[in-house]
Amino acid sequence: MGRVGVLLLNLGGPDTLEDVRPFLYNLFSDPEIIRLPSPLLQAPLAWLISTLRAKKSQENYQKIGGGSPLRRITEAQAQALRQQLHQDGHDVKVYVGMRYWHPFTDAAIAQIKQDDIRQLVILPLYPQFSISTSGSSFRQLERMWEADPELQKIQYTVVPSWYHHPGYLETMTQLIEQTLDQLPQPDQAHIFFSAHGVPVSYVEEAGDPYQQEIEDCVGLIMKKLNRPNAHTLAYQSRVGPVDWLQPYTDEEIERLAHQGVKELAVVPISFVSEHIETLEEIDMEYREVAEEAGVETFARVPAPDTDPTFIKSLADLVVQALRDRPVFFSDTVRPQPNLENYPQSPWAWGLTPSAEVWNGRFAMVGFLAVMLEALLGQGPLHVVGLL
């Protein structure tokens, strides 16, 4: 067996406020996040949305200390995983590849080549699979593999999702128990699972297993927890004018509060590190929603970060993947080609008259949006919810 490596995949987040706009540009340039009728529109629209969304997004990053903690936490997870694997007798190098910000996936792949890695486990730090997260990174890696004969010499395997791993379920259960046990009435608290949302079209048209995996994951955690508490699952962080998975976290919190729920323990379920959507969205925005609606105790279960039980479960996943039959990019779920995750109208592909018309319309919409935003500080993208 040659040199062995692990590539941890994650989304990435802006390290500073100056990074916010280019980070958003990278995110909205990804057709797995917003797919437009023509690839030609991707870059101009990504530029437009990132430019107009940057201010609001920067304000949110400012509230959590001026940047995302994602890089620091993911690098700490990688270091802890390396130590755990070494302790268990496995000489393995661990790399971090982010999708939209530093350290980028292509930099990690360049290092993997330089280190002459022969066997590689590709492990996304998303417990549940979505075509918008793990799937997007797998597609990016697949393109790199197709283009590079040197990479094709590496024996790789991917772990598409691992929410059912006993060590992960144990980690989540312990973290929930610790939070509940600090509350005035541990058995009365409502356990509120908040998952990152995706547009409904991902699940219903593109075949994304994300919703199913989230629901299974919540069921497995509640079974293992074996406590009498009531629980709810809702989806947070929707972006843009299309329908996202429901119920929405803010509306569900209000509904429960109006039913008389006084204690909430919120569990972020689709991500394993603290980030803007736990530290700002849940801890600040949803806390305010809850308190205004009459919730008296609002507790938040921490993300696993470098919890030792969690790191052991990652190490176990790596060892298991090295033993099992390899899983290739082509074995993972990919979006149906007709995925629509942006409002669409009748369309014909190619340099057709309809393409001309739509390019012209988008250019005009973009121009008007910028002018309105510049003049009024409020553009049409606010109205449709993209900003």
Ligand SMILES: C=CC1=C(C)c2cc3[nH]c(cc4nc(cc5[nH]c(cc1n2)c(C)c5CCC(=O)O)C(CCC(=O)O)=C4C)c(C)c3C=C
């Ligand atoms: C499992 C987790 C995630 C899914 C699914 C997901 C889908 C998804 N996200 C957007 C748009 C945005 N996401 C943003 C930040 C962000 N998203 C995730 C995770 C998932 N996204 C994380 C961990 C982060 C933040 C990282 C950090 O900086 O701490 C942002 C930028 C922040 C903001 O301006 O609100 C956007 C925009 C879409 C459209 C989508 C599915 C299609």
Ligand SMILES: [Fe+2]
């Ligand atoms: Fe996101």
Ligand SMILES: [Fe+2]
């Ligand atoms: Fe968000």
